[in-house]
Amino acid sequence: MGEAFNILRTHHVEYRVTDLEKAYRFYVEAVGFTVTDQDDRHLFLRGLEDRTHHNLVLTRADTPGVAHVGFRVASPEDLEALADYFVGLGLRTHWVDGEEPGIGRALRTVDPFGFPIEFFYQVDSVPWMLQQFDHYHGAEVMRLDHVNYITPHIQDAAAWYQTHLGFRLSEYTVSVDNGQDRIWGAWLHRKQTSHDVAISNGHGPRFHHASFIASSKDKILDVADRLAAMGYVDNMERGPGRHGTTNAFFLYLRDPDGNRIELFTGDYLLIDPDWQPIRWDLNHPQRQTFWGAPAPKRWFDEAMVAYDWSGRPQPTEAPTLPDRPAFLDD
Structure with a gap:
C-alpha cells in the first residue's frame, strides 16, 4: 500500500437528475439539505455540519445515475503521490483544475472495478451552519x-x-x-x-x-x-x-x-x-x-x-x- 499519501474521507458524490426543480423540492424542501450554489445545470448541496462547498452535486442530465465520488486527501503532496502510485498500478488518470465549482486541482480516474473517482485537497470554505438553528428542517x-x-x-x-x-x-x-x-x-x-x-x-x-x-x-x-x-x-x-x-x-x-x-x-x-x-x-x-x-x-x-x-454508462457484468x-x- 502506498504509505506516502493520506486519504481523509469520502467527501462528496455527484448524481445525475432529469429535473432540477423536482430535485430541489425533494432534497432541499423535504429532506433538509442546504443549498450552497446553483445554476441552470447544477445544485450544489451540503449539510449543516459541513464547512466545505458541497457534499452532493445534482447535475441535470438526460438519464439518472452517478457521475463520480470525490475523496479528500490531507495535502497537495498527497495528490502527487497518488498520481505516481496510480501510474505504477497501470490506471489511467487525468488532472482537472476548477472544473467542478468549489473544488480545486483534482486527480480523476476510474478504479479497476468501473467506478469514477476523484481525489483533491483544495475546496472552498463556506459558512458553518451548525448553530444556525433557524435553518434546521427535515432530517x-x-x-x-x-x-x-x-x-x-x-x-x-x-x-x-x-x-x-x-x-x-x-x-x-x-x-x-x-x-x-x-x-x-x-x-x-x-x-x-x-x-x-x-x-x-x-x-x-x-x-x-x-x-x-x-x-x-x-x-x-x-x-x-x-x-x-x-x-x-x-x-x-x-x-x-x-x-x-x-x-x-x-x-x-x-x-x-x-x-x-x-x-x-x-x-x-x-x-x-x-x-x-x-x-x-x-x-x-x-x-x-x-x-x-x-x-x-x-x-x-x-x-x-x-x-x-466522458458521460458514458459503464457496462455491467x-x-x-x-x-x-x-x-x-x-
Whole structure:
C-alpha cells in the first residue's frame, strides 16, 4: 500500500437528475439539505455540519445515475503521490483544475472495478451552519457519511481498496462455501467511523446509495412524516429501522429519478489500532435489520448506473456469486 499519501474521507458524490426543480423540492424542501450554489445545470448541496462547498452535486442530465465520488486527501503532496502510485498500478488518470465549482486541482480516474473517482485537497470554505438553528428542517442533514458500490468482483474490490488505498475493514458479511468464507459485503473506512465505502456483491459496476448523517434518530422519524405529508410515500423504500451491521438507524429514500440515498445516524467510532473486524453470517436474522425485518427485493435488485468521466454508462457484468441471497426467492 502506498504509505506516502493520506486519504481523509469520502467527501462528496455527484448524481445525475432529469429535473432540477423536482430535485430541489425533494432534497432541499423535504429532506433538509442546504443549498450552497446553483445554476441552470447544477445544485450544489451540503449539510449543516459541513464547512466545505458541497457534499452532493445534482447535475441535470438526460438519464439518472452517478457521475463520480470525490475523496479528500490531507495535502497537495498527497495528490502527487497518488498520481505516481496510480501510474505504477497501470490506471489511467487525468488532472482537472476548477472544473467542478468549489473544488480545486483534482486527480480523476476510474478504479479497476468501473467506478469514477476523484481525489483533491483544495475546496472552498463556506459558512458553518451548525448553530444556525433557524435553518434546521427535515432530517437536519449534517454531512455525507459513506457510499455503497455494487460489483461482481466483491472480494477483489474489498482487497484493492485496503491494499492500495489504505482503507480498513470494520465489518464484513460472508457465506460459507466448502468450509471457506466467501465475502458478500465489506464495510471499509478511512475516517474513524464505521465506514466510508461499503462494497456489495451483484451486477456491476452499479451504485447502490450515498448515505447522509441525520442529526438524530428522532429526526429520521420526523422526516418520514414530512415526506408522507408532502406526497413522497412511494419514495420511502426501506425503514425506518436499525441496521445489524454498523448499528445505525436508517431510512432509505428514492429521489424523483429513482436515485437512492440513505439517512443514517448512530453508528460507532473506530479509534483503536487493534480493532477486529466484525464478521456477519449472511443468513443471520439480525444482519440486515437488527429488529429482524428483511430488506425488500427491490433494495437488492435495483441500483444506479455508474457513468465514466466522458458521460458514458459503464457496462455491467454478472456476479460470480448469485447476485442476491437465495432466501429472497423463498
